[in-house]
Amino acid sequence: MTALFTDAFLTSLVLGALTAGLPLMLAGLGEQISEKAGVLNIGIEGMMLFGAYLGFLVAYDTGSIWLGFLGGGIGGMLVAAPMALFCIRLGLSQIVIGIALTLGAEGLTALLHHFQFAQSYPRLPAVETLAIPGLSHIPVLGPALFDRPPIVYLAMLAVAVTAYVFRYTQAGLALQAAGDKPAALDAAGVDVGRVRTLAVLTTGFLAGVGGAFMSQVGAGIFVPFMTNGAGFIGIVLAMQARGRPLFVLAGALLFGACLSATTALQVAGVSIPTDVIQMLPFAAVLAVLVLFGRRASLPLALGTHYVRGAR
Amino acid sequence: MTQTLSAHAATANANGKVPSPGPAHPHGAARPIVTLDHVTKRFPGVVANDRVSFDLWPGEVHVLLGENGAGKSTLVGMLSGLQLPDEGGVLIDGHEQRISSPARALELGIGTVFQHSMLVPSLSVVDNMALGGRWWSRPDREGLARKMAAVCADIGVTIDPNAKVGSLSLGEQQQVEIVRALMRGSRVLILDEATAMLTPKGADDLGALMGRLVKLGIAVVFITHKLNEALAFGHRITVLRLGRRVDEISPERLSALGPAAATAEIIRLMFGADAAAQATASHPRRAPSSQPLLQIEGLAVEDDSVPVAGIDLDVSPGEIVGIAGIDGNGQKQFAEAVAGQRRLAAGRIRLGGQAIERLDVGGRRRLGLRYVTDDRLGEGTVGTFPISLNLLLKQVGEAPFWRHGIEQPEAIAAHARRMVGEFDVRTPGIETAIGKLSGGNIQKALLARELSGKARAVIFAKPTYGLDVQNIRATRQRIREAADRGLAVILISTDLEEVLELADRIAVMSRGRVVGMVDNDAAARNRVGELMSGATP
Amino acid sequence: ADIKSIAILTPEPGTDYGWNQQGVDAAKAAGKAAGVEVLVADNLGYGDVRPTLREMAQDGAGLLIAHASGYNTSAPEIGEELKVPVAIVDRPDARKAGAVADYTASGHEGAYLAGRLAAKTSKTGTVGIVVSGEPPSWNSQSAAFAEGAKAEKPSINVRYAVIGPAAYSDAAGGKRVTEALIAAGADVIFGQGNGSSFGMLQAVETNKATNGGKVYFIDVIGDKTAIDKGNLLSSVVWNLTPVYAAMIADLKADKYGSRNYDINLKDGSVTLLKTSHIPADVWTQIEAIKKDIIDGKIKVTAHYDADTVHKMVTALPTTP
Amino acid sequence: MSDTTEIAAPEIGSDALLAPRGGAWRERAHLLVLALGPVIGAVLLSGLVLLALGVNPVAYYGYVVERGLLNPYGLQATLTRMGPLLLIAAGLIVAFRAGIWNLGGDGQFLLSAVIVAALGPLLAPYLPVWLVLVIGLVVGAMVGAAWSVLPALLKAYQGVNEIITTLMMTFLGVSLANVLVKLFFRDPATTVPQTRTLIVADRLPRLFDTTISSGLIIGLVAIIVVHLVMTRTAFGLKLRIVGANPRAAIHAGLSVPALTVATFAISAALAGLAGAVEIMGVQGNVRADWNPAYSLTVVPLVFLARFNGFASIAFVFLFSVLSIGGESAARRTGVPNFFTLVVVAILLVMLGITEYLDQRRRAAGK
C-alpha cells in the first residue's frame, strides 16, 4: 500500500487551504472595515478583480512581485475611489454603485485581457518564499504555513493590526462611530466623509491585494473573471464575523479547508460530486446561523448616507 | 457672508453697542465672545432665521426662548458648525469666522449639547468621550474616566464610565453629553434643551453648575422651553419668533422685572399679546365612578434592563391616573405591554370587563384602547409618509378608507383634512411628509389619530415632552377633554408639575414596580416626591 | 445545394488555445478551402443563443455550427424554425436528414496515447488528471488516459481531481489542485480546462516533482507550443477542419444529416502533439501504438460518464 | 396619494436614487429628461472607450439599435428576454419596498427552473398542454418561495440579516440545482448532464405570428399588478410601513414577522416564476452549470426605476435592447461583448451622477 497521505501531500493540502483562503480573508477583512464604517461595499468583487489584473500586469512588466502587490492594492483602490466619490461624497446608493463597479471591472478587465494577453497568456515564475526559522521545520504544517511568500505573513499581520486598530485605537472608535452613529462622530469634530473614504480605500487596497494574490501567487496568471465570486464570499464572511477580524480569518481558512478537503477526498478516491462538497461551507455557515442565530449586530447606519444636519 | 454685512457688523460694533456689565459678567468684558450678525438661514420653504442678531457675553447664561420651530436650534447650529448662514456673519472675539464643521467649532472652543443625542450607542461612555482624538493614538480611558468623575462630582451626577451608552436611559445619556461638553473645557457652551430629560433636581444642579461656570468666564447659551428654568438660571434672554429675533431682555431688565412680570413679558414676546392672558384652568375634580373601565391586575413584563412586575391599576371612566417617576423605571415597558406591543409575562388586562391581554394591538385598539407614544418619530410615525397616511397608520385596511383592500384616496384625504382642521395641525398640506413637521405638530397629529373614533381608554406617554408652552397647553387641554368625555386616562409623565396639574390619582413607579398611589390633593406633591426619591417604602 | 456562407457560434473567445479557438480556426479553414464565407460569433456564453442563431440565419448562413454542448437544444429548434441546417455536439441521436448532424468530438483515442506517453515519461510512478469540470468529452478523455497509463504500466498511480463545478475560469483553483497532485507524487499532469488550464500550466512550471525532477504537462484540444516554457510534454490536439469540410461537402451534395461526424486518429483529426521533450525512441513506440489503434488491434472505447472515470482512477494502486 | 409621492425606503440604501417625487406633468417631463440624459451620457462616454479601442462608436451603436430595436427578429428577441427579467424586477420591487434585501433571486430562479424543467416533460405526455404550463408556473413559484423560507424565518424571528442569508442561499441553490440536474433529473438520452427537453410545441405559446414568448405578457402583468398592489392597496401599504419604519409597524399593530415572511414568499415566488417562464417559454431544459445570474443584474435596474413598476419596464427594455443588440455589435465590430458590461456599468454611474446633479439643481432652485 503506497502511502497516499504523505507529508508532502498533506502539506500541499494545508497550503492549498491557505492559498485559497487568503484572498477570501483579505476581501472579508476589507469588507469588514467598510462595514464597520457604515458602508456596505458590494463592489468588492470588482476591486478584487481589478487588483488581480493590475497586480499581475505590474508584476509581469516589472518582474517584481512586491510592485505587483502594490499595483494590485492600487488597482483595488482605483475601483474603490469611485465608490467613495459616488456613495460617500455624493450619497448615491451603495448597492447600485457597488454592482455597477463590479460589472464594470469584469467587463473592463476581460476587454483588456482580450487585447493584451489573449494571444500570449503570460505566466509568472514561482514566487520566492521566506522560511521562518524554527517554525518552518514543523512537519507538514511548517512548509505549508511558515515557508511562504512574505505577503502571506503580511496578510496575517493585517488581521492582527486590524483587530488592534478596532479595539485599541482612536481610529477604531472613529470607524465604529461612523458606522453606528455618524452624526455623533461629526459632532465630536471628526469628518465622517473622511473616515468612510479612508475605510473604503483601505478596503479597496486589501481586496486588490487579495486579487493580486490570486493572480500572482494563486494562479501565476490573469484570466478573465478569475475571482469567481470570491468578493461575494468575502461579504458573507464579513457579515458572519460581526466585526471581529479573527473570525474573518477563521471563516476564510474554513472555506479554504473545505476546498482542500474536496481535493483530498477525490485524490483518495472518494467520489462525491464536487457540487455537493462545494455546498458544505455554505451549509456549515447557515447551520451556525440557524442554530445560534441572534440579532445580527450590524452597524446601525450601515448603507445609509450621512448628511450633516439632516434627520 | 457678504462684505456689506460684515462691514455693517463692524460699524455696529464701532457704534458702541456697549454691553452693560451687569452682575452676570464679573470680568466686565469689553466685547461679546460671540456675535451673530444679521444671520439668515433658509430651508426649503422656510426662513428659519431671518436677519437674527445675537450677542453672547463671557460670563453669562444667555437663554434662547421661542416656540417650536422658532429657529433656536438653527441659530445655535450655525455656532456649532452644523449649518452655515446663507447671509450674515459670525464673529468670534470680534473676528469673522466661517464655522464650516463641528470640528471647527470645537477648535474655536464652542462645545454643544445637541437637542438630539449625539452619542454612539454601541460605545462605552468613556469611548464616546474619547472620540475625536488623534487617529493612531490609544484612547486614554483611565485618564478620561478620572476627569469625568471630577466633572460628575461637580454637577452631582454619577455615571459609570464603562457602561455602554445604549444601555443608559435617555436622561442619563443627556447627562453624559453635558459632562462631555464640560470636559472639553469649552469657552462657549451651548445647551439645546439639555434639561428636557433631567429630573427637577438634576435641572437645578445643572443650573447651579452653569452659575459656577459663568463665574469662570465661560459663556453659556441655554435653550429651554421651561420658563422657570430660564428665569432661574439665565442672565439674559433672547426671544425668537417665526425665525425673527423679537427682543432681548438684558440682565438689568430681568432683575428689575421680577419673576412674575418677566414670565408675563416673555409669554407676550413668544406668542403675542393675548397668549399671556390665557389662564390655565385647573382640572375639575370628579368623583371616580364606582365601576372601573380599565383594570390591570398583576401585570408583569420581562425586560433586560427594567423588568416590570406586580402592577395593579384600575382606571374609571373620566378619571386621569398619573404615573410619575424618574425616566427609565419601567413606564415604557408598562405602557407597551398594556397597548399590546409587548408580551405579558403575567397578569390580566380588562377593558369594560372584557379580557384583552390576549388580543394584539389592533384588537385592543378596536375595543377602544389607545396609546399615544412618546417616541413620535421613532415609532409613532413613518417620517417619509404623508400626514394623511400617518393619521391612519393603525387602521390600514379598514373601511371606508380601504374597500376590499383597495385604497380610497378621497376618503383618506377627507379624513386627513378633517383631522388636521380639528386638531389644528399646522402643515403645508395633508400630503406633506410628517417627518418635516415640528415636534408639536407631529404630536397634534398623533393625538388626532389616537383620540378620534371610538376611544375608551387612552395611555399618554410623556405627551408634552419637547413641546413649547402653547403646544403644551393645547395638549393638556386635549387630555382633559378626553377625560371629560368619559375616557379612562393613564398619564405617564416625568414632569411632576404636569401630573399634579392633570391627574386625579398619582401612582409612582420605581424599578419596574408601583411603589405607591396617592390622591392628588394638597399633600400629593410631598408624598409623590418622597416616593420618587425612595424615602418612604 | 448551393451554399455561400456558414456560421459558427462558440461560448468563449476564439483565442483560448482550446475548444473555442479550435472550432473557429477549423471553420475558417474549411470555409476557405470550400470557398464559402464564415461568420464567427464567439464569446456568447452559455445562456440563450437563440437570438444569435436567428441572426446568423438571417444573415444568410447556410449552416449553423453550434459549437457547444449547451447549444444542442436551441440550435435544432432554430434550424427547424428557419429551415437552416445545423451542426451540434453531444447529441448524436438528434440527427435528422437535411436538418441536423452531430459531431460529438472525443479525443479518447488520443488521450489513450497520452496515457501511454505519460506512463513512459513518469519517473515517480504517479500521473495526475486535473479537470475544471466533468463534461462528457473530458470524461471520455480522462478515462482513456487512465486506461492508457495502466496499459503501459499496470503499477502506475493515476490521481484525479476536479477543481470545482463550472470552474472553467478558476485559474487559481487549477493551480492549487495541480499542486496537490504534484505533492501526491504526480510528475505528469493531464490537464483539461479552459482558463483554469493556464493555472495548471503555471503550477507545473513552478513546482518540482516529489523526486525533485521536472513535472510535465499534457494539454488537450489545442496546441500551446507557442507559449510553452519547457514543460509542455504533449497535447491531444483536435482538428475539426476535416469534420467541417465534410459537412460543407455533404450540404453541397444534399446529403447533410445522413450521418454524424466524429474525430479520430485515423483521419488525423485527432493527433498527439509531438514536442521536443519527447525522446525519439518513445515517440517511435507511441507511433506504433497509434497504428495499432488505427488498425483496430487496440480498441479504445469512449466512456462519457464521470462514474467510469472515477472507477478507473480510484482503483487503489497495486503494490509492486 | 399619487403613486410617486413617497417611496418606502429600505433601511439600507435609502438615498438619492430613491428621492421622493411629485406627480405633476412637468415632473413627468422632467423625469424623462432625467432618464434620457444619462443614457445619452453613457452612450457618449462608452463611445470614447470604443474610440480608444480603435472602433467606430457610431457603427457599434448603429448595430446595437439595428439589431436590438429595428430588426424584427432582434426586437422580438429583446421582448422575449424581457419576460423573466420583468418577473424578477417585480419580485425585487416587493422586497425592496418592504425593506427586505432579497439578493437570493438567482438561487430561487435557478432551482425553480430545474424543477420545472424536470416536471414539464414528465407531465407533458399525460396532460393537456395548458394544464402542464399552469402546473409548471405554479410549481415554479412555489419552489422559488420555498427557497426563501430559511432566510425569511431567520429574518423574521431571529433578526438575522437577509443579505448574508440570501447570498448564501444563492450559492447553495446554484450548487443544489447542479446536483439535481446531474444526479436526479438527468436526460439519459444525452451524454451532457441536462434535463429532458420540453418540446417547442409544449412551451408557452408565442404571441401572434412572432417569436415573442407569452412570458412577456406574464412579466408585464406581474409587474403592473405588483406596482398597483404596492401603491394602491392596504396590503402594499403595510409592507411599505414595515420597510420604512419597522418600529412604527410594531406600534401600529402590524405583524412584522408575518409580513416579512410574506414579502420573502412573494418576492421569491416571482423570481421562481421567472425561472419557470424562462424554461417553459424559451429554454425547454436546464443544462448543468447554467446560471444566467439575471437577478443581480436586475437589482440596479429596479433601483434606477426608483422601485416604480412602469419605470422598471422601461429600464428592463433598455437593458434587453443593449444585451441583444450588443451581442450582434460585438460580432460585427470585433469588440468582445464584455463591452456590454462596461456600457451597463457606465450607464449606472451616469444615472447616479444625473440624479446627483438634479438634486443640486433642485436644492439651488429653492
Ligand SMILES: Nc1ncnc2c1ncn2[C@@H]1O[C@H](COP(=O)(O)OP(=O)(O)OP(=O)(O)O)[C@@H](O)[C@H]1O
Ligand atoms: N435641516 C432642516 N431642513 C429643513 N428645514 C429645517 C431644517 N432645520 C430647521 N428647519 C426649519 O427651520 C425652522 C426653525 O427650526 P429650528 O430647529 O431652528 O427651531 P427651534 O426653535 O429649535 O424649534 P424647537 O423648539 O422645536 O427645537 C423650522 O420651522 C424648520 O422648518
Ligand SMILES: Nc1ncnc2c1ncn2[C@@H]1O[C@H](COP(=O)(O)OP(=O)(O)OP(=O)(O)O)[C@@H](O)[C@H]1O
Ligand atoms: N430635515 C428636515 N427637513 C425639513 N424640516 C426640518 C428638518 N429637520 C427639522 N425640520 C424642521 O425643524 C423644525 C424644528 O425642528 P427641531 O428638530 O429643532 O425641533 P423638533 O424637535 O422637531 O420640534 P419640537 O421642539 O416641537 O420637538 C420643525 O418645524 C421641522 O419642520
Ligand SMILES: [Mg+2]
Ligand atoms: Mg430645536
Ligand SMILES: [Mg+2]
Ligand atoms: Mg425641539
